[in-house]
Amino acid sequence: MTKPPLTIYLAAPRGFCAGVDRAIKIVEMALQKWGAPVYVRHEIVHNKFVVDDLREKGAVFVEELDECPLDRPVIFSAHGVPKSVPAEAARREMVYVDATCPLVSKVHIEAARHHENGLQMIMIGHEGHPETIGTMGQLPEGEVLLVETVDDIAKVEVRDPDQLAFVTQTTLSLDDTADIVAALKERFPNIVGPHKEDICYATTNRQEAVKEMAPKADAMLVVGAPNSSNSKRLVEVGARAGCEYAQLVQRATDIDWRALEGIATLGITAGASAPEILVNEVIDAFRDRYDVTVELVETAKENVEFKVPRVLRVPA
Known part of the structure; x- marks a missing residue:
């Protein structure tokens, strides 16, 4: 057959x-x-x-x-x-x-610098996410106020509207965050933003590739974990960019084959903490059922590398 x-x-x-x-x-x-x-x-x-x-x-x-x-x-x-x-x-x-x-540490340093300058911080992030907890925990209680949505901006109570700065979680949706930042600036015109975008290069690049791929795919799978913020954002970005069926899968065994019946094109990406071996596993599962042609949709090249701490580079 x-x-x-x-x-x-x-x-x-x-x-x-x-x-x-x-x-x-x-x-x-x-x-x-x-x-x-x-x-x-x-x-x-x-x-x-x-x-x-x-x-x-x-x-x-x-x-x-x-x-x-x-x-x-x-x-x-x-x-x-x-x-x-x-x-x-x-x-x-x-x-x-x-x-x-190191890109999360950069946000921590930013927050500390603003605090030293007497500014209260507003953090755009997801409540309960370890990155948000870590960043808010850089400053004393009450010095960082969390907002998750545009609607939160109207409700946030600040000490002094002219003494504010904001930071963001590094794994957010670029488009959602832009809307929240716009609402923040409208309510607090003097709020100070980061020198350079807090959302990290990897989150940005992965979302841009999905935007390019989504409109031409009948369905899209994001390989990633359900507790991975950046992976969940990729699903949302795909759906918003025109892909009618966008789903998160941890690995090939999670694929809902019935939902994919009749597709001719499929987009595949992976969150920033998903290893390539799981992407290959998903592609192989499709090869078992389809005559597969793979086309690369490349929107950026990455060559970033971070050094490990010195304590691990010196002998015990």
């Missing part, structure tokens, strides 16, 4: 960003340097496949420092942590390595 033809549009860039790459490398190098177990506070990145792989190598994932023994190293996740966490680790005299993405 002949297989129906299917054109797969494969987004580029997709998958791992430099911050995720660095965070995984930090855990692997820590295991090489200190041996197992190495403790990791929160999932190092939001991807079950990656976390399970590191767990098999000897990483132990915990939510809080008090779950870590004092005599083993602990690593802080790529999303960043409140200031109180490294302070507590230092107080306990623990060996710790900070795997916070």
Whole structure:
């Protein structure tokens, strides 16, 4: 029986960003340097496949420092942590390595600088997301106010409308954030913004590739985890850019084949914490059922690389 033809549009860039790459490398190098177990506070990145792989190598994932023994190293996740966490680790005299993405650290530094200048911060982000918790935790209670939507702007109560600055979570939708920023500037004309966009290059690039791909795809799959902010944003961007069926899948076993019946074109991308092996697994699952042609939709080239912390580059 002949297989129906299917054109797969494969987004580029997709998958791992430099911050995720660095965070995984930090855990692997820590295991090489200190041996197992190495403790990791929160999932190092939001991807079950990656976390399970590191767990098999000897990483132990915990939510809080008090779950870590004092005599083993602990690593802080790529999303960043409140200031109180490294302070507590230092107080306990623990060996710790900070795997916070340098682009998230840039937002932390920005927030601290504005605070020193007497400005109250407004953060555009998702409540409860570890990156938001980490960024808000850089400053004293009440100094960072969270807004998630345009509607939140009207309700936010500030100390002084002329002494404000804003920062954003690095993994948000570019279009949604632009609308929120516009509403902020309308209500608070003197609000100070970041020197350079807080939304990271990888989030931006992946969303732009999806915008290019979505209008010509009958359906679109984003390979990523349900707790991955940037992956969920890719689904939303795809739907908004004209793709009628856009879905998040963790891996090939999650594909809803009935929903895809009759498609002739399919867009595939991956969130910044999804490894390429899972993308290939999804493409192979389609090859089993279709006569597949893969076309690359490339909107940018990435060559960003972040160094791992010095403590891992020197011998034990």
